[in-house]
Amino acid sequence: MSRIPVGLVGVTGYTGMELARLLAGHPSMELVRATSRVDAGKSLADIYPFMQGTRLEGLTLTQPDAKDLAQACQLVFLAVPHGAAMDTAAELLAAGLRVVDLSADFRIKNPGVYAQWYGLEHRHTGLIGEAVYGLPERYAKEIAKARLIANPGCYPTSIILGLWPALAAGIIEPDDIVCDSKSGTSGAGRKANVPTLFCEVHDSFRPYGLGTHRHTPEIEQELGAVAGQKMTISFNPHLLPVDRGILSTIYAKLKGAMTGEGVRALYEEHYAAHPWVRVLPPGKLPELRFVRGSMFCDLALVVDPRTERLIVCSAIDNLCRGASGQALACANLMLGLDVDAGLPVAPLMP
């Protein structure tokens, strides 16, 4: 059995690391190129000792080169910072490659909104239109045919999956939603940086970017499409002293009286064909460890009759489901494979 050759541009961050982990065991895809400006020439095991002994250990990192990638690969994962990603994506597409871009550069359909939240003008607006938002439960068909995937952000994945059924069914007020999200520290990336040193994060907890985080317009765009109206969300992230995971606690006003069972039935039906979304049974609430290393999105639906609110708790692994695993699911669809090919089955517990 020969595997489909794929490439990875930008291997040295946590999302690149996670892709390497997942591809090391993929039955139908083979990582044949991994690029890094800084570490070109080294092997994957040189920079990632944990990859020693896997079939990818000897892969030599190269300088990014669109021609070389196009000759060697059928598809490329792009894991470089936003701003830089749009140029590289354009180059790779021009060389004939299909691209799964893990950055935010093609997620926002409106270039003005992109400029406003990301503080820079989009230089490849012509590509935005064809980019498909890579949420498999929502856009599987479009993903399968796409040249360019805008892989969803981690926070948006947790929130969109958490609110989609309720907004689609019209049971909550779209104008009065608060998302209080908590993320593991791997979401902050792997740059040398005092605020994410161990002693600055461990045994502590803090909010950041309240009301101003860049994932806000992405959430509003996708949920607005579901609700059929412009939406303004209060999105507020916090930093957890854990490696992986995002838990979003989402507060919405119910339009009319509903029971928890009623909401749960609605969600179960909505996600019946999507086994990665686990609607939890009554009385169970998500925990980050229950999704560690996996593609699961765990949803609890709590109706608080005192305040007439629906509280949705949504938990994912930010690196797997919220980034590299989701990118791999998109690539699976693009290459005609099962959406879950090569993706982990059971979470790592404890």
Add this chain to the structure above:
Amino acid sequence: MSRIPVGLVGVTGYTGMELARLLAGHPSMELVRATSRVDAGKSLADIYPFMQGTRLEGLTLTQPDAKDLAQACQLVFLAVPHGAAMDTAAELLAAGLRVVDLSADFRIKNPGVYAQWYGLEHRHTGLIGEAVYGLPERYAKEIAKARLIANPGCYPTSIILGLWPALAAGIIEPDDIVCDSKSGTSGAGRKANVPTLFCEVHDSFRPYGLGTHRHTPEIEQELGAVAGQKMTISFNPHLLPVDRGILSTIYAKLKGAMTGEGVRALYEEHYAAHPWVRVLPPGKLPELRFVRGSMFCDLALVVDPRTERLIVCSAIDNLCRGASGQALACANLMLGLDVDAGLPVAPLMP
């Protein structure tokens, strides 16, 4: 210099442990009795190796005995579970002692509300009226004269201090408030229990008791008194993989347009005479480690103009400010000492 003799009923939990820590260095109070049904006969250093070498190491634990306590002490801290605390408090008061009760038994003024949330009938309703809610910023004068202090809960302390100025000034809607609170695991107590084992909490995060936590009526009672109306709060706790600390992120609708500076000025004035409440400068947000081991309550005020909400972040140390330190502050006031006598100055960082 002779110190005022005090006692501690129920030494073996984390709040008892924290009281022992604080009393070991108190300049004007001496712990002369510490009771434990299980560990009577042992010394404090036997059960708490960290206390070896302090002046309290040799204190022998005794069986609780109201008469003995009344002869030996001027004041007693009561650190036993709710339900049991009310009987012990009544006994101690009858023996002539002044009591700082760290349980919830005397916090709720309405016995019906107590019965509803705590699932048991109050057996000493006659004492509820005279119990003073031990929040020094709010009730210092009443505390000084009280026989019985109902020491505030940890979550309520963070939320009441966070909302008091805004509700008193009438700048937010009292009927539409969401509190998303996150607590360190010491708040769950020191009972042998699978859900709080290290491997069930570490590198994870989870909500619990959404909309149903017993601290809800306490928050509503105290804030309702500030707002001058009955309040219904959406209070939703989560469990953090940290030892100490509570951070509450509180979402409120502004009644009219206000700037962050305006809200901050209001809070600074409100707390001008209360140095433990630190209103953070613009751009700074609280972190649990900044209050570790201390009496500080750190408040950040963020106005989100997109959603017309005031977001208040409030951080305390749940064991010190949220329990034993606050109890000691009350005792200081009751005994005519400075409110901050024997309490830590700077937090432990990192």
Add this chain to the structure above:
Amino acid sequence: MSRIPVGLVGVTGYTGMELARLLAGHPSMELVRATSRVDAGKSLADIYPFMQGTRLEGLTLTQPDAKDLAQACQLVFLAVPHGAAMDTAAELLAAGLRVVDLSADFRIKNPGVYAQWYGLEHRHTGLIGEAVYGLPERYAKEIAKARLIANPGCYPTSIILGLWPALAAGIIEPDDIVCDSKSGTSGAGRKANVPTLFCEVHDSFRPYGLGTHRHTPEIEQELGAVAGQKMTISFNPHLLPVDRGILSTIYAKLKGAMTGEGVRALYEEHYAAHPWVRVLPPGKLPELRFVRGSMFCDLALVVDPRTERLIVCSAIDNLCRGASGQALACANLMLGLDVDAGLPVAPLMP
């Protein structure tokens, strides 16, 4: 493709949990029975929410029953405490089953030594002789034919793999070895217990059982067989505030001058056919996260010329390599499958 049916007696500890995780994705083995005296009647997903959505979620837990297990399964994993395990193993063997026992009951060949360290008489000494010590690198052939596997302890796995080549080659003094081992807290089990509560372990570190841990005779027995002489080891465990992993730092006196390169070459040759043992390149040292969730044993060989010592650092995942993964590898061999069938490829990083 039909899978080989297997059973698991004692599902509710961390080793049972880990076996469930691994079996959920096994291509050739199917867990058809899982027993628990306490939780019989519940489904696997009821007690382990993280298993929801896997193919094992609906498996109903049963009371342990040797006849039923023998009818339904070809092989049984036994994950109950030592002392109890020997009786159950005897029963299962009598019913015609093959057994992989994760307890210590059949590891020690000398019943007198077992009695001395475990404080109880062995009640099935007749079975000790045929039990095979389940270290695949060392006993693969015997494991394949065995009826009864004594699955190695976690600490012994790390230490035996770390010292085997050096002792076999006779380059170190067998009488002067110190093992300073550090284990994650999952090694302490999942019993409700104050000393392993989150707040008793987190942000702390402690030794325990210095010189007296029950894994000592197991290490001495296996290494003595390698060295060809009776051995006395100084084995000293410590408790780490991490979920998974054991790192043993092993200090041995070199018999003669050797370089790190020389020792490394010896180890690389020794383990050339055993890809799970990764001899690290010069300058690299093991880290627990590099083996998380995997079967790898990472070895660093450091020669300290000042003290003429060989320092071996050996890291494994205590739950996977040190318990359930190793048990599964043994079962693979017993059932004629590849030794690594269904076992994880790349570790979970970070």
Add this chain to the structure above:
Amino acid sequence: MSRIPVGLVGVTGYTGMELARLLAGHPSMELVRATSRVDAGKSLADIYPFMQGTRLEGLTLTQPDAKDLAQACQLVFLAVPHGAAMDTAAELLAAGLRVVDLSADFRIKNPGVYAQWYGLEHRHTGLIGEAVYGLPERYAKEIAKARLIANPGCYPTSIILGLWPALAAGIIEPDDIVCDSKSGTSGAGRKANVPTLFCEVHDSFRPYGLGTHRHTPEIEQELGAVAGQKMTISFNPHLLPVDRGILSTIYAKLKGAMTGEGVRALYEEHYAAHPWVRVLPPGKLPELRFVRGSMFCDLALVVDPRTERLIVCSAIDNLCRGASGQALACANLMLGLDVDAGLPVAPLMP
């Protein structure tokens, strides 16, 4: 009461931070200068939000200036990296100041040994002779009179206090000692650095610098003076996922048969006048949390009759006892204050 004015050169690391914490509550010393090349002009609360509300919050950071320091202060704490510290110390001494140097620059009496381990020539060898090694239990009298203190390293503090009585009494072989030490991550400093990012340390554990750490000659020098002979120690550090604390497990060969009680009696007598050293009762072992934030050094003495070894476990807080607290104790002695003035009493638990 007027306080003695002191200064701090180099405020921005964890040791500077810890000094600020301790000085914020000191009854007899006042921090009147704190210097930082990068942050001059800011207030202490600007760079350390946790210091807001303390009496030091408004202290404005200045550029280091020996003349200004000499005019304003009676004593200066020097918390800059080794190599730089020696020049600054010389300058401050020349300006007439007394100096407590927290770096390694004046700890090693032999400049050749310093050059060999630190990789640079000492530029102020004339000052080495008068520098006093700042271990209060050992050199209190010399410290009181010193102009220049070489404040001990964190690892050496734990190991020297752990071995001093046994070496002084001649009960162990001085030539066959292994120190396996584990340190919290604050010991690695506060530089932006990938290897100490949260996700590189959390839920993991690793050795480093085996046999080559720079604290080795310092340990050998001080213990050699005790033993009355040249010593060669095997010193091997590891990195713990905790904020604070060092636990050294020290393995020594007993010269003759001794009981644990005998060794304990010897240590208790040795440290009878030194309450910060807590010789633990039989059966108790140190835990890092028991010394958190304090000056205690907890020692357990375990005799392993099987291997004829004495195992000493020694635990300290690396930032307080192992750095800034010890520096403050020296300053107390130099200024004629009680050695424990302003130092914490009870550790922070949990």
